[in-house]
Amino acid sequence: MNWISALADLQQRGEAAVLVTIIEERGSTPRNAGSKMVVSAEKLYDTIGGGHLEYKAQQIAREMLEQRSREPRLERFSLGASLGQCCGGATVLLFEPMGQPQAHIAVFGAGHVGRALVPLLASLPCKVSWIDSREAEFPESIPAGVEKVLNDEVVDEVENMPAGSYFIVMTHNHALDLELTAAILKCNDFAYFGLIGSDTKRAKFEHRLRDRGFASETVQRMRCPMGIAEVKGKLPVEIAVSIAGEVIATYNATFGQEKASGENSVAKLLPVSRRAPPAESGA
Template identity: 50%
Template sequence: MNWLNTLNRLNNEGTAAILITVVANRGSTPRDAGTKMIVTADDTYETIGGGHLEHKAIKQARQRLAEHCSSAQLESYALGASLGQCCGGTIQLLFEPINPPALHIALFGAGHVAKALIPLLGNLPCKVTWIDNRAEQFPAVLPSNVTHCVSEEPVDEVPDLAAFSYCLVMTHNHQLDQALIEALLKRDDYRYLGMIGSNTKRRKFEHRLRHKGFDESSIAQLHCPAGLASVCGKLPGEIAVSIAAELIAHYQIAATGNKTKSATPDKNITSIPLQHTASLAHKR
């Protein structure tokens, strides 16, 4: 089980990877059910048969790594002309994430809503960078997954944010909010961009963004007022719960990757049980 040794090593290193397993096959296929390979951003280990199928699987695995997908995905492939293979069979591959990077939340502003939100984020599977230019606003004790950053110019922190961050803007200054939103929209690699405020504030921001040349598709990415509309309330705690709920909804959708694919194997093909093989490495 060389794949298991590799998996153990990657686990110990904390290296993100995708474990690909042939979970089902019908007809003529290059490898049988149970065959595995591992893909990282830079390397591959083992093989599921080579050829165009393996090339496509590696490409898809690396795309899932780049998008920080954290849930398993099942894909079916017909081994015909479209894949440049003449086997003629059908194969199903399970893509399982190994050591997926924790999602990152960038929270700008340390006001009442932010202080109510931080304990909620402290119980979620994420890392939080909490940014404000007022050191005295940060509590003495923070959840273990929260790092505070005192920055005289919070906008200067935007270029250093991790790709695919979930960004929340709720500072004490509307001009600073505007500058942050513009800087984040220009980066254009966030998973979510939210700002607290009224619908009136949103309209004013939209007007300024259009005046500065931002297109409608970019402006539409801004969630303002941040939070689920169905969770009402004006208290900081109520707003915080609403925002946390919206963040959870977004990162759960992002974690699943392409939700249109079926996760159930075809009943007419030989298959092995869909056990979570990635967990084997932790049990040995």
């Protein structure tokens, strides 16, 4: 598969990749400027000439994928001196993250609020895992970029989410909500955790979590009720908009901090080389 077909296929499936382009060539090089390849977490599509250069480019691209980098990156390579290739020339590569989600979101619950919320999240630069044990609750059509996860033991899915993930819990069962809450707080490596319900539900959960030994500062990280308070209403779509707004505000705040730090910015490299009300489970 050539790079453009591969990129379209990966983006359709919501899978992140890095587009690598030769933007400058000096002397003898294996391929000309403009040549491209696409690197996903597991595969390589097309080529920039093979050899050690391509191997190093794959390493850099996969490091960017692991770090969920969102900024382009430039790297200069001397083919003879540093890479031991017989060409002997030099080349500059541009690494561009493609389809890299700004957030990994786990939505637990495929009830009426979940069905209103997931399409909203799917339209954002996020990777969404939609989790429930009830096959019949999922709609026939799942939005593009959303992974439907059917598991009788939904709590097990907490450990499958990467650090820094966003958790939204809105199942049909209070007891299940509590077990999910305990599992999420035990990991305590999330960017956001929202639990649907009322202030009364929160107070009950806080008491039960303290009995289980959870520290107060850890429990305080739980958003319940979740969502933007100014967005009123009890319709599923109103609740969904409120929750989505809070999630967006959270990852926008995080993204802004990363931008301010200047990590992986092209400008930094150029001189060298060129951020609710009760519903599904009630109060």
